[in-house]
Structure formats: structure tokens, C-alpha cells
Amino acid sequence: QKEVEQNSGPLSVPEGAIASLNCTYSDRGSQSFFWYRQYSGKSPELIMFIYSNGDKEDGRFTAQLNKASQYVSLLIRDSQPSDSATYLCAVNERDYKLSFGAGTTVTVRA
Amino acid sequence: DAGITQSPRHKVTETGTPVTLRCHQTENHRYMYWYRQDPGHGLRLIHYSYGVKDTDKGEVSDGYSVSRSKTEDFLLTLESATSSQTSVYFCAISDGGGTDTQYFGPGTRLTVL
Numbered sequence: 001q002k003e004v005e006q007n008s009g010p011l012s013v014p015e016g017a018i019a020s021l022n023c024t025y026s027d028r029g030s031q032s033f034f035w036y037r038q039y040s041g042k043s044p045e046l047i048m049f050i051y052s053n054g055d056k057e058d059g060r061f062t063a064q065l066n067k068a069s070q071y072v073s074l075l076i077r078d079s080q081p082s083d084s085a086t087y088l089c090a091v092n093e094r095d096y097k098l099s100f101g102a103g104t105t106v107t108v109r110a
Numbered sequence: 111d112a113g114i115t116q117s118p119r120h121k122v123t124e125t126g127t128p129v130t131l132r133c134h135q136t137e138n139h140r141y142m143y144w145y146r147q148d149p150g151h152g153l154r155l156i157h158y159s160y161g162v163k164d165t166d167k168g169e170v171s172d173g174y175s176v177s178r179s180k181t182e183d184f185l186l187t188l189e190s191a192t193s194s195q196t197s198v199y200f201c202a203i204s205d206g207g208g209t210d211t212q213y214f215g216p217g218t219r220l221t222v223l
Contacts, residue, residue, distance in 0.1 A: 032210045034212075043215060044153070049209060098210065100154075102150060102151065
């Protein structure tokens with residue numbers, strides 16, 4: 001089982017601020033990286049995925065990947081109370097499996 | 111949302127009883143997965159399937175078995191439930207394409223007394 005580590009939370013940010021979430025992984029062979037959002041009592045839902053080094057933007061979300069340093073991050077700009085959730089980082093393994101981090105809980109203060 | 115349903119959504123059972131959870135998909139995806147989620151552990155893979163009758167173990171497979179007789183259904187069985195198997199169980203599916211993206215069902219909350 002490959003290791004995926006996320007920055008410990010909880011993370012509290014004021015409304016309108018940027019929330020920054022970090023994730024490191026152990027397997028240099030990993031090629032696909034995912035961020036899921038999970039509201040309390042609900043199932044994980046995909047926010048975005050990234051394959052290539054650099055930034056990928058989707059609305060208020062930006063994923064950043066640095067394979068040389070083995071980290072992937074997620075920035076949430078203009079944070080809203082509706083962004084309050086647990087964010088899961090996932091990294092692909094072989095055989096179409098994913099390894100998940102334990103998650104970082106974000107609270108956006110109004 | 112991807113067409114994934116899980117049943118039952120909630121179940122309370124007693125130690126030593128058998129329990130079967132069902133995952134049903136309408137997406138015709140090749141890959142199906144069972145995870146458990148516990149506080150502080152994130153999602154941990156129990157078993158997965160890469161086709162009808164083709165299954166393999168994940169990192170926490172002890173005490174669990176699975177079966178997949180049709181593309182759309184993936185069953186998880188606890189042969190003799192224990193209190194340590196109290197958890198939230200999620201099914202996920204993937205089409206196995208280049209993205210490896212997995213989509214999750216609504217989950218089943220299982221309590222073993």
C-alpha cells in the first residue's frame with residue numbers, strides 16, 4: 001500500500017480567503033492525482049484530477065502537481081461556507097487502484 | 111451523479127451474524143471497489159473487481175468476501191460480523207480508462223453490536 005499524507009487539520013479560514021491543502025505521496029511511479037470533497041455524512045465527490053506537472057484550474061479550485069517533489073496541492077480561492085468539508089487526496093496505484101490520504105477538514109468562517 | 115446505489119443504507123446487526131451489502135451500478139463500468147471509512151484512517155480498500163467473476167484483495171480484506179456474477183452488481187459479505195467491522199462502507203466504480211477516476215456510491219452505515 002502506497003502512502004499518501006495530507007496536512008493535518010482542521011483548517012479554519014475566513015470567508016473569501018484562500019484555503020491551501022497539501023498532499024505528499026511515496027510512490028514515484030504514480031501518474032494520476034485526485035482531489036475529492038466529502039461533506040459530513042455524505043460520500044466523496046470528485047473535485048478534479050491532475051496528471052501533468054504544473055497548475056490546473058477549475059473555477060475557484062486550482063490543483064498543483066510537482067512530481068519531482070512528490071506533492072500535490074489544492075487551492076480554494078474565495079472560500080465560501082459551502083466549501084466547509086473534508087478534502088481527500090488520492091493517488092493512483094497499479095491495477096486501477098487508488099490510495100487515499102486521511103483527509104483534511106476545512107471550515108470556512110462567515 | 112454516477113448511477114450507483116448501495117443497499118441497505120443503514121444496518122444494525124449482532125456479532126457473529128452474516129451480513130451482505132450490495133452495490134449496484136447502471137454505468138456498465140468494468141471496475142468496482144469496496145472501501146471502509148473509519149475516523150483517522152480515511153478510505154481503505156477491502157476488495158475490488160476488474161470484471162465479472164474477477165476479484166482481488168485490498169489492504170483490509172480479512173473477514174470479508176466478495177462476489178460479482180453480473181457487471182452491475184458487486185456484493186460484499188461479512189461471514190461473521192465483529193464489532194471491529196462497524197464502519198461506513200462505500201462502493202466505487204471506474205471505467206478503467208486512462209483517468210482511473212472512481213465515483214462513489216452513497217454509502218452503507220453498518221453497526222455491529
